Structures are given as C-alpha cells and as structure tokens.
Amino acid sequence: MKSLHRESLVIHGGESPTDPHGALVSPLYQTSTFVFPDAETGGRRFAGEEAGYIYSRLGNPTVNLLEQRVAALEGMEAGAAAATGMGAVAAATMAFLKAGDHVIASDCIYGCSFALFSHLFERFGVHVSFVDMTDAAALASAFQANTKVVFVETPANPHLKIIDLKKVGQVCAKHPEVRLIVDNTFMTPLLQRPGEFGAHLVVHSATKYLNGHGDVVAGVITGSLEDIHLIKMTTLKDMGATMSPHDAWLITRGLKTLALRMEKHCATAAVVADFLVAHHAVAKVYFPGLKSHQGHGLIGSQMASAGAVIAFELKGGYQAGVQLLNQLEMIRVAVSLGDAESLIQHPASMTHSPLTPEAREQAGITDGLIRISVGLEHVDDIIADLAQSLQQLETHTKHTPQSEVTEVENV
Ligand code: 4LM
Numbered sequence: 001m002k003s004l005h006r007e008s009l010v011i012h013g014g015e016s017p018t019d020p021h022g023a024l025v026s027p028l029y030q031t032s033t034f035v036f037p038d039a040e041t042g043g044r045r046f047a048g049e050e051a052g053y054i055y056s057r058l059g060n061p062t063v064n065l066l067e068q069r070v071a072a073l074e075g076m077e078a079g080a081a082a083a084t085g086m087g088a089v090a091a092a093t094m095a096f097l098k099a100g101d102h103v104i105a106s107d108c109i110y111g112c113s114f115a116l117f118s119h120l121f122e123r124f125g126v127h128v129s130f131v132d133m134t135d136a137a138a139l140a141s142a143f144q145a146n147t148k149v150v151f152v153e154t155p156a157n158p159h160l161k162i163i164d165l166k167k168v169g170q171v172c173a174k175h176p177e178v179r180l181i182v183d184n185t186f187m188t189p190l191l192q193r194p195g196e197f198g199a200h201l202v203v204h205s206a207t208k209y210l211n212g213h214g215d216v217v218a219g220v221i222t223g224s225l226e227d228i229h230l231i232k233m234t235t236l237k238d239m240g241a242t243m244s245p246h247d248a249w250l251i252t253r254g255l256k257t258l259a260l261r262m263e264k265h266c267a268t269a270a271v272v273a274d275f276l277v278a279h280h281a282v283a284k285v286y287f288p289g290l291k292s293h294q295g296h297g298l299i300g301s302q303m304a305s306a307g308a309v310i311a312f313e314l315k316g317g318y319q320a321g322v323q324l325l326n327q328l329e330m331i332r333v334a335v336s337l338g339d340a341e342s343l344i345q346h347p348a349s350m351t352h353s354p355l356t357p358e359a360r361e362q363a364g365i366t367d368g369l370i371r372i373s374v375g376l377e378h379v380d381d382i383i384a385d386l387a388q389s390l391q392q393l394e395t396h397t398k399h400t401p402q403s404e405v406t407e408v409e410n411v
Contacts, residue, residue: 006073006190007259014068028249029062058237062245066252070210071222073189074202078228080221080236081248085185085205087241088219089113092203093149094239095231096179099125101148106133106163108156108363110205111347113183115354117151130362134294136167143175152199153183155295155303158347158371159286159311159364160186162295165302169198179227185209186337190262191304201227208338211254212261216247261376265308265338268382269374273310275383281320281390283368286311308374309337311347317368320393321346324370327389330381337373342382344372 004012019027034053036042044050053059067079082088093103093116105117107130117128131142133152150172154163165182172180181201182194188209194202201223204210211218219241221231236242273287288295289306299306314320325333331342335351345351348367352360360366374382 009069009072010190010255010258013070013072014065026062026065026249026252028245029056029060030245031060032056056245057240057242059232060245060248062252063243063248066243066248066255067220067222069252069255070189070204070206070220071228074184074222075189075193075195076202076222077225078223080228080232081206081243082219082221082236083241083243083247084217085110085203085207085219086112086116087236088203088205088221089151089183090116091231091235091239091241092181092201092221092223093117093151095227095235096148097121097126100146101126102144102146103128103149103151104139104142104147105130105151106153106156107131108159108161108365109151109153109183110157110185111352111354113151113153114352114359118359119354130359133163133168134161136164136171139168140171140174143178147175147178150178150180151183152180152194153185154192155186155288155307155309156363157186158309158351159369160288160293160295160307160309161364162288162293162298162303164298165192165194165197165199173198186307186309187303188258188262190259191266191307192302195222197302200224206251207336209258209262209265210338211251212258212338212340213250213254214336214339214341216250216254218243218247218251261340262305262308264376265374266305268376268379269308269310270306271379272372272374272382272386273306275386276310276312279387279390281314281316281393282312283315284313309371310374311369311371313366313368314370314393316393318348321368321370323393324386324389327392328385329388330377330385331372331375337371339373340376342372342375342377344370347371 033055045052045054063081067081071079105128129142131138133139152163179200182199184202185205185208204220206218206220270289276282276285287310331344334343335345347365347369352365
C-alpha cells in the first residue's frame with residue numbers, strides 16, 4: 001500500500017478486504033468487548049501470545065483501520081488512535097517520560113499543549129524548556145543530560161510560524177535517546193510528512209482536517225511499531241484516552257475526501273490572504289504563502305503548500321478585532337479549524353488563553369491577533385463577509401468620537 005499515491009491512500013490505506021459479506025465500506029464494530037472462543041484463548045490474548053481483539057480500549061477493528069490508514073499516509077509503520085488531539089499529545093509524550101526528565105518544546109504551540117507541558121508536567125517533576133526552534137543553535141544548546149522528548153508544532157498555532165524540520169531533525173539525531181515528536185495537525189500528511197525529516201512520532205488532532213466535518217473530537221499518533229506498541233500498552237491503555245469506534249468510522253469516512261478538501265482549502269486561503277494583505281484596515285497578515293512570511297522558503301521542500309489557516313492583526317487592534325468577529329454574517333466565530341465552515345477566533349482570549357501574558361508575548365501572540373480557518377465555501381462569499389465587516393468597522397471608526405479610537409490612532 002505504501003506505493004500508492006497519498007490521494008489513493010486516504011481511500012485505501014491499511015485496508016484488508018476481510019469482510020465476510022464483501023461490504024465496500026468497512027463495518028463499524030460498535031462493541032465494547034470481544035467474545036473469546038474459550039478461556040485459554042482469552043488468556044493467551046492477554047499474555048500477548050496470540051493475536052486477536054480483547055476489549056475496545058485495547059484495540060478495535062474499526063479504530064485499527066483508521067490507525068493503519070493514517071500511518072500509511074504519514075509513511076510510518078504504525079498508528080495509535082486517541083480520544084482527542086490532546087489525548088494523542090499526552091499519550092505520545094508521557095510514554096517516554098518519568099519524573100526528573102526534561103522536555104524541549106517549541107515556544108508557540110496550541111494553548112492546551114502549552115498547559116499540559118507547563119502546568120501538569122511540572123507537577124509530576126518533568127521540566128519543559130520552551131525554545132524558539134527557528135534558531136537551531138538555541139535548540140542545540142537547550143539539551144540537557146535528562147532531555148527525553150523534543151516537541152515541535154509547525155506551522156505553529158495560531159500565527160503559523162514555520163520551523164525547519166530538517167534542521168531540527170539534524171540536531172535531534174545527535175541525541176539518539178531523545179524522541180522527536182511533531183504535531184502535524186495544521187498540514188495533514190498530504191502537505192507535510194515529518195517522518196521524512198527525522199521525526200520519530202507524528203501526532204494529529206484528527207478533530208481538524210483529517211475528519212474535516214466538525215462532528216468529532218479525536219487524535220492520532222503514528223511512529224515505529226515499537227514506539228506505538230509502547231504507547232498503546234502504557235499511556236493509552238492505562239490512562240484510557242482511546243478513540244471510540246464510531247469516531248474512527250466517521251474519520252475514516254471524512255478522510256476519503258481529504259485530498260480534495262485540502263486542495264480547495266489551500267487555494268481559497270491563498271486568495272483570502274491576498275485580500276487581507278491589500279485591505280487598508282489590516283496591519284499584518286501571517287500566512288506562509290506570502291513571500292514576506294518567515295517560513296515561505298520551506299514551501300516546496302518541507303511543505304507542499306501553505307495550508308489554509310491565516311492569522312492577522314487589524315490596525316484597530318483588539319477592539320477592532322472583536323468588532324470584526326461580531327459583525328460577520330456567514331463566517332462562524334468558533335475555535336477549531338479544518339472544517340467545511342470558515343471559523344474565526346481570537347487566540348489571546350480563546351485557544352491560547354491558557355498561556356500567561358508573558359508566554360503569549362514570548363510566542364508572539366498579540367492581543368489583536370485574529371485567526372481564521374478558511375473553509376470550503378465559495379471564495380467570493382468568504383471575502384464578501386470579511387469585506388462587509390471590515391467596511392462596518394471603518395464606518396464605525398469614522399463616526400466614533402476621536403477619544404474612543406485611540407487604538408486606531410496609535411497604530
Ligand atoms: C484550535 N486546536 O486551535 P483536540 N494540536 C493542535 C491543535 O490545534 C489542537 C490540538 C492539538 C484547537 C482546538 C480548539 C496543533 C487543537 C488539540 O482539540 O484535543 O482534538 O486537539 O482551535
């Protein structure tokens with residue numbers, strides 16, 4: 001199956017046509033437990049002496065198909081499905097950590113990943129250094145004798161900072177005891193395969209593009225057979241953040257259109273980014289597709305495309321951002337990304353509110369930053385909605401007494 005194109009792997013990856021009725025679509029095994037033919041077989045399965053399902057927290061055929069499909073897409077040997085993206089991040093990292101260990105994480109990551117590392121890990125005696133990984137020397141000097149995990153998110157949530165995975169991979173290769181774990185949520189394996197640059201494990205919030213329909217929260221981890229076995233037998237099995245068969249079935253269904261969806265998401269986002277750049281109410285646009293973007297040069301080598309998430313700041317700062325969101329008619333004000341619906345949100349008060357103001361400043365997340373996940377609607381409708389809201393902003397600003405528009409005047 002590895003020889004198929006990724007556009008085919010989203011449909012066929014990991015499949016084994018074993019259904020006794022010849023069903024085209026793999027059935028949903030909506031069962032909590034599996035009946036053993038006899039007591040001895042049950043014992044052998046528990047002992048790991050015989051293959052076979054036991055209980056859905058330990059494995060389920062519907063979940064297993066999704067795991068193998070995402071692994072095939074990432075070019076990895078095996079996969080483990082988790083109940084949420086955070087379940088995947090926690091299970092993948094904690095399987096390799098114990099009290100006294102050290103983690104290096106990129107300085108701009110999803111808010112709850114930051115909370116897990118900086119709040120929870122510290123409570124269990126694991127110290128985390130947040131490092132600007134665009135600086136390979138800073139990464140190299142952050143290693144300690146007890147460093148066990150390097151965690152990278154690229155493009156970074158929310159402002160799409162790009163980290164050069166090849167450089168990070170080269171630095172990590174000097175520390176064979178360290179696991180390099182990359183969160184590939186924003187790219188999907190269709191646009192970026194971190195394993196090609198030395199990542200040992202790749203995690204996803206499958207809630208986003210992989211599922212793509214806004215009706216599931218889920219996560220997936222891919223890596224070597226050995227690492228995935230360890231994760232399944234320790235953190236996933238015993239902390240229990242495993243995926244439900246129904247969610248796996250929905251994601252497997254959603255995955256079939258991933259290639260088509262990504263093509264459309266990305267094409268539309270490029271046009272929306274150009275619109276924002278040209279708009280006089282917009283102060284700054286963060287989108288890897290723009291030549292001015294810090295990571296633009298890695299498109300074509302590390303990433304096949306810029307993706308479909310854009311961050312921007314308005315000249316009117318926070319106040320204007322809030323107004324922009326409130327005046328939108330079609331675009332939905334909501335966190336999450338990768339859905340058919342365009343979603344817009346304010347990271348400082350929403351997805352990245354778990355960061356302290358100091359951590360947000362270090363990560364470059366300003367109070368005026370807005371993030372939009374460009375959906376699958378017609379590009380003209382997305383732009384028209386943004387334009388009408390920006391227009392109202394200007395009208396409002398023009399008619400507002402000067403004392404109330406200090407933020408506009410200050411920019
Ligand atoms: C959001 N993100 O940004 P679950 N990794 C990355 C993410 O963006 C997320 C997760 C992991 C957003 C959720 C509200 C790069 C989530 C965590 O939400 O646990 O599936 O994924 O809007």
